[in-house]
Structure formats: C-alpha cells, structure tokens
Amino acid sequence: MEKCFFKKMDTKKMIDILSQKATIGFYFHIPFCPHICPYCDFIKTSKFTKKDIIEYFNELKIQLKFFIDNIPEYHNKHITVYFGGGTPGLFEASYYKELFDILNSFFYIEEATLETNPLTNLERRFEDYLNVGFNRITLGAQSLCSNALKILGRKHTPENILNNIKWAKNAGFKNIQVDLIYGLKNGVRTISVKDEIESLYEAGSSGISAYALTIEKRTLFAKTDFANDDIAVQEYYEILSKCKSIGFQQHETSNFSSLDTKHNNIYWYGMPYIGIGTGSHGLLPSTKEYPYGIRYKIGEESEASYAPGNDKLIFSDKNERMKNFSIHYETPRSKQDYISEMIFTLLRTPNGIPLDWLKLYSGNNDILNILLNNSKINRAIHEGKILFSERSISLSPEEKIRGDSWVADFISLI
Numbered sequence: 001m002e003k004c005f006f007k008k009m010d011t012k013k014m015i016d017i018l019s020q021k022a023t024i025g026f027y028f029h030i031p032f033c034p035h036i037c038p039y040c041d042f043i044k045t046s047k048f049t050k051k052d053i054i055e056y057f058n059e060l061k062i063q064l065k066f067f068i069d070n071i072p073e074y075h076n077k078h079i080t081v082y083f084g085g086g087t088p089g090l091f092e093a094s095y096y097k098e099l100f101d102i103l104n105s106f107f108y109i110e111e112a113t114l115e116t117n118p119l120t121n122l123e124r125r126f127e128d129y130l131n132v133g134f135n136r137i138t139l140g141a142q143s144l145c146s147n148a149l150k151i152l153g154r155k156h157t158p159e160n161i162l163n164n165i166k167w168a169k170n171a172g173f174k175n176i177q178v179d180l181i182y183g184l185k186n187g188v189r190t191i192s193v194k195d196e197i198e199s200l201y202e203a204g205s206s207g208i209s210a211y212a213l214t215i216e217k218r219t220l221f222a223k224t225d226f227a228n229d230d231i232a233v234q235e236y237y238e239i240l241s242k243c244k245s246i247g248f249q250q251h252e253t254s255n256f257s258s259l260d261t262k263h264n265n266i267y268w269y270g271m272p273y274i275g276i277g278t279g280s281h282g283l284l285p286s287t288k289e290y291p292y293g294i295r296y297k298i299g300e301e302s303e304a305s306y307a308p309g310n311d312k313l314i315f316s317d318k319n320e321r322m323k324n325f326s327i328h329y330e331t332p333r334s335k336q337d338y339i340s341e342m343i344f345t346l347l348r349t350p351n352g353i354p355l356d357w358l359k360l361y362s363g364n365n366d367i368l369n370i371l372l373n374n375s376k377i378n379r380a381i382h383e384g385k386i387l388f389s390e391r392s393i394s395l396s397p398e399e400k401i402r403g404d405s406w407v408a409d410f411i412s413l414i
C-alpha cells in the first residue's frame with residue numbers, strides 16, 4: 001500500500017525538513033461552545049446538556065475504533081492528534097482519557113493539541129491536560145483589543161488571554177499557539193496587530209495563527225461589513241515583520257511559531273488524516289484501488305447545520321445523533337484533484353512545490369522550462385514574488401497572502 005505523496009514521489013528529503021515521524025493525523029471535532037460568535041462558520045452548538053456530552057464522547061470512541069480497524073498499516077506508527085471545535089477546552093481532562101487510552105494502545109502520539117477558549121479555561125485544568133497526554137494548547141484569543149473582541153462577539157477580556165497563557169506555561173506547556181483575527185475594518189482595532197503579537201510573545205505564547213476575517217453566508221455576520229481586504233493586506237505585512245523579528249517562523253500562510261506544528265503539517269503536505277465526530281472531514285490513506293485516497297465528512301447536511309448562527313445541532317435524540325455521526329464518502333480523488341489540492345496547500349508553505357514532485361505528476365521532464373517561460377511567473381520571479389531554487393518553487397512570504405490567485409496559474413501549466 002502506498003502512502004501517497006511522500007513515498008510515491010521519493011521526496012523523503014521533504015519530510016525530513018519537517019522533522020516529524022507522524023505521517024497520519026487524527027482530528028476530533030467537539031462541537032460544544034459556551035456561546036455562538038457571530039463570525040463563526042464551524043459546526044457547533046451552544047445548546048446541550050450533560051447527557052448530550054456523555055453520549056457524544058461515547059460516539060467518538062465508537063467512531064475512533066471503527067477507523068483504527070480500517071488503517072492496520074498505521075498501527076504502531078507515529079501519529080498526531082488534534083481536538084478542535086467548538087470548544088474542546090470546555091471539558092475536564094477526564095473526558096479525553098479513554099480516547100487517549102485507545103490511541104496509545106495502537107499508536108505513538110507525537111503531538112496532541114487541545115483547542116481552548118480564554119473565557120472558559122480554568123487554571124487547575126492545564127496540568128490535568130498535560131497529564132492526560134496533551135502537549136500543545138491553542139487559545140482562541142482573536143485579539144488583545146477590547147473593542148475588537150466586542151465587535152467579534154467574544155466574551156473574554158484581554159486579561160483573560162494573558163492569564164490563560166501564564167496558566168498553560170506554569171503547568172508545563174511549551175507549545176502555546178494563539179489564534180488572532182486580522183483584517184477588521186478601519187477603526188475597530190485600537191491596538192496594532194504588531195503590539196498584540198509583542199504582548200502575546202512576552203506573556204509566553206510560542207506562536208500565533210493569524211486569520212483574515214472572512215464573512216461567511218451562514219453566520220450572524222453575513223450582512224455586515226466588518227472585514228476589509230486592504231487592511232487585511234496591510235496587517236498581514238505587519239504580522240510578517242513582527243513574527244520575523246521575534247523569531248516566530250512562518251510554517252504556512254497563517255501560521256507562525258517558534259515550535260513545530262506537526263498536525264497542521266499533515267494537512268499542508270498532503271498526508272492522510274482521520275476526522276472523527278460531527279462536522280469533521282477526513283482523507284483516507286491511498287490504496288491500490290484508490291491511489292489518491294478518498295475524502296469523507298461526518299454528519300448529514302441538514303437545515304440545522306445551515307441555520308443562521310449554525311446553533312441547532314441535536315445530540316439528545318438517538319436518531320439525530322446517528323445522523324450527526326454518519327459517514328459520507330466522496331468520489332475517490334482523481335490524480336487531477338490530488339495535484340490541484342497539493343498545489344493549493346504547498347504554495348502556502350515556505351517549502352513550496354518540490355521540483356521532483358512537479359516532474360513526476362506533470363509527467364513532463366520539461367515542466368521547469370514551461371513554468372519559467374510563462375510570462376506571468378517569469379515576471380514574478382524577477383520581482384521576488386516567486387522564489388525559484390534547485391529543489392522547489394515557492395511564493396515569497398509577502399506574496400503568500402495572494403497565494404490562492406496563483407493556484408489556477410500553476411494548475412493550468414501542469
């Protein structure tokens with residue numbers, strides 16, 4: 001069985017760059033939130049009971065075992081684990097214990113991340129999280145500016161954020177990644193994004209994940225004008241220069257950290273991942289029959305999941321719960337799907353697209369000349385927007401914010 005991409009393309013060098021052994025990830029979706037943020041498009045609910053939570057975690061165990069049985073070639077190998085949501089940090093470490101027990105009996109966990117919310121975290125829980133097996137915390141801070149937090153509908157304070165970082169650090173976490181939202185319209189942010197990053201760094205954060213605000217249809221922000229593209233570009237440049245000056249490396253367009261981001265690497269470098277729980281997605285490993293793998297998602301599309309604010313999932317009723325855990329496989333990925341998806345994610349990384357891979361998948365040994373002779377790409381190389389080396393072709397850090405617009409150009413030439 002081939003593990004698409006790395007094995008097939010013989011670019012072991014590339015995974016060496018990543019300094020990780022894990023070549024598959026597990027994502028668990030925990031859809032419970034203390035309240036609904038108006039910009040948020042994730043699958044989640046703020047209406048749930050203790051019984052719903054218990055039933056939900058039981059279903060996670062069942063689904064986890066199902067997928068483990070289906071990937072025997074990965075047993076006893078290294079994996080990454082990520083609990084996202086929703087707000088996984090709403091729950092005590094004990095909720096995660098059995099899932100870790102199951103995973104530990106089949107795999108070596110190289111990195112385990114818990115997404116948390118500064119509003120609901122408790123100081124005493126951080127040590128428990130570490131003891132149960134987590135070694136990385138993400139904190140949904142979004143901003144250290146009170147006004148920005150208010151507009152974003154967040155109920156925590158800047159002080160909560162800084163306290164949370166301190167608690168995680170004191171408990172022994174080294175990898176503390178903080179989420180920031182930028183690109184809010186003029187006048188909303190009263191502290192510069194640079195100063196926010198400086199304060200987070202001084203408090204002990206090891207990195208930031210910075211996302212430009214996008215207005216999604218099914219959110220409560222749908223009809224507002226809070227996002228501004230010009231400010232997003234300007235703030236992205238500020239983020240780049242600030243992160244560089246404090247030693248946060250850019251691992252991907254939106255990710256800056258002085259430490260590893262191993263689970264995210266699984267997505268960015270095209271490795272398979274197992275999604276578990278309502279609203280999650282997965283990419284099954286390639287097989288002889290399906291050499292480019294199959295994607296799937298968990299949960300039926302329903303009126304509830306598309307209602308404005310997306311706050312109507314039901315877990316108390318068994319039938320509804322079953323629908324929310326149903327597995328929906330997509331058509332197996334074609335070679336062209338695979339190439340397009342890889343170009344999309346690789347252009348977001350500092351390593352870019354390996355030339356070996358390009359030759360292999362284009363089936364054309366002359367692909368380099370084709371790219372270099374393309375006037376748009378050639379001009380961008382001369383302007384320093386596209387970086388070209390013996391091994392790879394990549395976008396400069398500054399150009400990454402326009403990365404999506406380059407994808408179509410590359411795909412059309414391959």
Ligand code: SF4
Nearest residue numbers: 033036037040085086
């Ligand atoms: S952004 Fe708000 S609503 Fe969305 S998952 Fe996080 S806490 Fe929940």
